[in-house]
Amino acid sequence: MERHIPVSKPIMGEEELSRVIEVLKSGWLVHGPVVEEFEEEFASYIGVNHAYAVFNGTAALDLALKALGIGPGDEVIVPDFTFIATANVVLMQGAKPIFADVEDETLTINPDDVADKISGRTRAIIAVHLYGHPADMKALMEIAEDHHIYVVEDAAQAHGAEINGRRVGGIGHVAAFSFYATKNMTTGEGGMITTNDPGIAYRVKMWRDHGQDSRYHHVMLGGNYRMTALQAAIGVAQLRKLDSFNEARRRNAEKLSEGLRSIGGLRLPVEKPGYKHVWHQYVVRVEEGFPVGRDELARLLSERGVGTAVHYPLPIHMQPLYRSLGYPPNMCPVASEAARRVLSLPVHPALSPNDVKYIVDTMKDIASGRI
Ligand SMILES: Cc1ncc(COP(=O)(O)O)c(C=O)c1O
Incomplete structure (x- = not known):
């Protein structure tokens, strides 16, 4: 299959x-x-x-x-x-x-x-x-x-x-x-x-x-x-299972970060000290040093069966609705830059250890030009 x-x-x-x-x-x-x-x-x-x-x-x-x-x-x-x-x-x-x-x-x-x-x-x-x-x-x-x-x-x-x-x-x-x-x-x-x-x-x-x-x-x-x-x-x-779901997300995020850390041009998500992250999304940023752009990375991953999403492709003030209301472009530079770079990888609790390994291996293959 x-x-x-x-x-x-x-x-x-x-x-x-x-x-x-x-x-x-x-x-x-x-x-x-x-x-x-x-x-x-x-x-x-x-x-x-x-x-x-x-x-x-x-x-x-x-x-x-x-x-x-x-x-x-x-x-x-x-x-x-x-x-x-x-x-x-x-x-x-x-x-x-x-x-x-x-x-x-x-x-x-x-x-x-x-x-x-x-x-x-x-x-x-x-x-x-x-x-x-x-x-x-x-x-x-x-x-x-x-x-x-x-x-x-x-x-x-x-x-x-x-x-x-x-x-x-x-x-x-x-x-x-x-x-x-x-x-x-x-x-x-x-x-x-x-x-x-x-x-x-x-x-x-x-x-x-x-x-x-x-x-x-x-x-x-x-x-x-x-x-x-x-x-x-x-x-x-679902509420009774929430803690176990979140623990699974945390484990998956840790494994992803361990595996992806060595890849150049890929900025990994962080958990600030004192904060508990529940990894609704595991979001990497595809930087200049990565061999392909964010959208091409998403395409290559999809071809190999790894689903991804862009949360979010535009900062809100650049959405047509807000532009039509008169908000000027490029008001928030960090948000604008993030919208160009972010890619969410699977981190949900239904991932098996093999799935996580497969995601990491596929990312490494793309990063090293083997794909
Ligand atoms: C940050 C944020 N705010 C609000 C909402 C709205 O929630 P809902 O889709 O249940 O209306 C969502 C989810 O879709 C969200 O991610």
């Missing part, structure tokens, strides 16, 4: 199957006890007082901003290098995303650039824990405190990641997680909002369900952002 190593792969087992069958047999398919069980276990895992499940990660970010009261005339500082949802949810509130560049080392938002971009209209900063490596929350929380603004954690890629033993999702004022199929744990589509702030928690809960404080009694604006019991059933089972 021909070898094919996908760049990501959800892992489902008997636990997920039996929990979903239980829900189907119970006849209670919508928000209810299973969603509440998932929320309680997730809150306890992250170490926060409140967790609210919603239908996807974009909805989680949207509700987080709504709960902070972000609206027209407000500015929110976001990293220029992230998945588009991080910036789009700001536009969705009628507010203005202000792009900050990213740190060269981790490609997470650069606090110095954030500090430079604060204005009288700034209401919040969104810190993305990109690829599973936490952003510099200490510096960001200090800036936020100085300016009386909020920090929203976009933890869509970082379930279980830590800074000095504290899990992300419980460090900022409010956080959003995604359980999309490629994430470290999945419910197919799904999301969660976490917070310790009772006021934010109340507004999230109300917004999620048509602003009703009791059945058919609506005290504020809201929508339907609810998660189904089927999603939550998968989530409960």
Whole structure:
């Protein structure tokens, strides 16, 4: 059989199957006890007082901003290098995303650039824990405190990641997680909002369900952002496996780094001291010294059955949507350079030791011109 190593792969087992069958047999398919069980276990895992499940990660970010009261005339500082949802949810509130560049080392938002971009209209900063490596929350929380603004954690890629033993999702004022199929744990589509702030928690809960404080009694604006019991059933089972999934990712990342270290022109990802990386993606940067360019490397790997992806091919401000809104080109040089160089290699828990060895050997063959 021909070898094919996908760049990501959800892992489902008997636990997920039996929990979903239980829900189907119970006849209670919508928000209810299973969603509440998932929320309680997730809150306890992250170490926060409140967790609210919603239908996807974009909805989680949207509700987080709504709960902070972000609206027209407000500015929110976001990293220029992230998945588009991080910036789009700001536009969705009628507010203005202000792009900050990213740190060269981790490609997470650069606090110095954030500090430079604060204005009288700034209401919040969104810190993305990109690829599973936490952003510099200490510096960001200090800036936020100085300016009386909020920090929203976009933890869509970082379930279980830590800074000095504290899990992300419980460090900022409010956080959003995604359980999309490629994430470290999945419910197919799904999301969660976490917070310790009772006021934010109340507004999230109300917004999620048509602003009703009791059945058919609506005290504020809201929508339907609810998660189904089927999603939550998968989530409960996946959450119990999250630590073992993350350990497998960490082992795979270590083996990849060990194998790839000697290759010239290839910049490897790092884990900063005090930070726990959960390797949602293992992202190398293809530098000038490498014999082929990033896109050619991806093509050669694909021909040999190794799936890769580019997270992300453009900094957000260069996306046609943002250019059409008048953002000038080349605002954030580190993000622009990263977009030209990054390539995500498979690191997911379904990789066998042989798969990892094959990826390393294939990379070495390409680097030495044997392919
Ligand atoms: C950084 C980041 N933010 C937000 C999202 C949005 O999550 P979802 O796809 O579940 O809507 C994702 C995932 O796709 C993401 O990677």
